[in-house]
Amino acid sequence: MQLQPVASHFVDGEYVEDETGTPIDIIYPATGKIIGRVYGATPAILERALASAESAQRQWAKVPGRERGRILARAARMIMERNHELSVLETHDTGKPYQETIAVDATSGADALEYFGGLAGSLTGEHISLGDDWVYTIREPLGVCVGIGAWNYPTQIACWKGAPALACGNAMIFKPSETTPMCALKVAEILVVAGLPKGVYNVVQGLGDVGAALVSDPRVAKVSLTGSVPTGRKVYASAASQMKHVTMELGGKSPLIIFDDADLDNAVGGAINGNFYSSGQVCSNGTRVFVQKGLKEAFIKRLSERLGNVVIGDPLDEATSFGPMVSEAQMNIVLGYMEKGVSEGARLVCGGKRIDRDGFYLEPTVFADVTDDMTIAREEIFGPVMSVLDFETEEEAVLRANATEYGLSAGVFTSDLSRGHRVISALQAGSCFINSYNDAPVEAPFGGVKASGVGRENSKEAIAHYSQVKSVYVRMGDVEAPF
């Protein structure tokens, strides 16, 4: 299978190259070997992307919603038909096991295109009666939107941002993370084959400077970033200086609270899904696992047993359930946290080391007896490191769970459903789970509170973040004026 992209960028309906841009090697995380190369966008490429997006958007906004939706739905079907090929590509971009990518990545991108394609024909305003006079509202697109992605879900992020933007009549320029440049190009290619007019969805490569140049361009009306909190602060500030719309999907240090009365195997399963899927590189992970004292030892024992079933290996082997870190740099960051956990006195239950093989593999790692002040309990690690903290009362668990600047996700496992709802309503988080963890269907709003972000992706909520409302007052009688 051809891995090297046809060209670095997809602009104005076609692949374009400019080798004078900053070279970016594409590294397969499972081997550490270079498998391709792209070049960061030059000012000329950015100008072409912005100009084509601006002119294409004006035409796209005039296409009836149902027709826009039909194109998105066609692209969704094509993605599903090519799921195997796209999943193999995603595995090479990220190192995630094929077992995961075939189930989640391209498919969740297709879900978004199908869902927002379905909504596109029903984006209406309202009629507000005022006696004889009336007001009507029009839901209008924003214009040119910029999407900037993280490296953990390159296909999904390209679609989660693109699908609602396009459904509402906007154009998009998407910049993938430099670590995973390949998948978004395929999304752009498929959209055009599905009938999307050229220039409506563009992909440009580059480092943070390319993202920053896009964010500050006055032709851009909205910026949607998936990334870390420090990057979010910079991008938000830059967008705010020109009063642009933003969606910020940022990091987290989410709590997962497990009460004594929880079903043990379900709670362990939730904690595994919320810590080790994608080798822990998931923003919404429940990395602070608060376990009530009565269940703690049984929880750790069962967790250790189930972690013994992990299959670490070649991500392309369908039996593999745990792959490498996305990059050497990320592996070293996570290793640093593993060392901090040990040096600050947490009890290492399992893992804690690099795996002796090619590529950027780390062991799935569990620390117990973690206290709130430890670095591993406070900072986002973005790797396979679970911290187990003990608690006694519900009130205490809620207080400690909320004692963080983050607020992306939260989960609770209990067989007392009243308590489940009560605890979730007290937790400061945007995307929550009861007796489950990390489900992200396109129908559900996704996003954080506090430092974890603003705005929501997915669901009908996303429409509000990719459109604006114009209200029109209509007077049916004469105008009264004071003089």
Ligand code: NDP
């Ligand atoms: P970064 O914040 O480092 O980068 C995110 C994106 O922003 C990259 O494409 C990056 O480009 C770009 N960027 C960096 N600096 C700027 C700038 N000044 N202006 C514009 N763009 C810029 O995040 P990572 O890629 O390391 O991803 C991991 C982070 O993403 C974690 O904190 C994680 O929690 C968060 N995340 C949040 C999710 C959510 O939905 N809430 C989902 C997934 C991840 P480049 O990489 O080329 O430098």
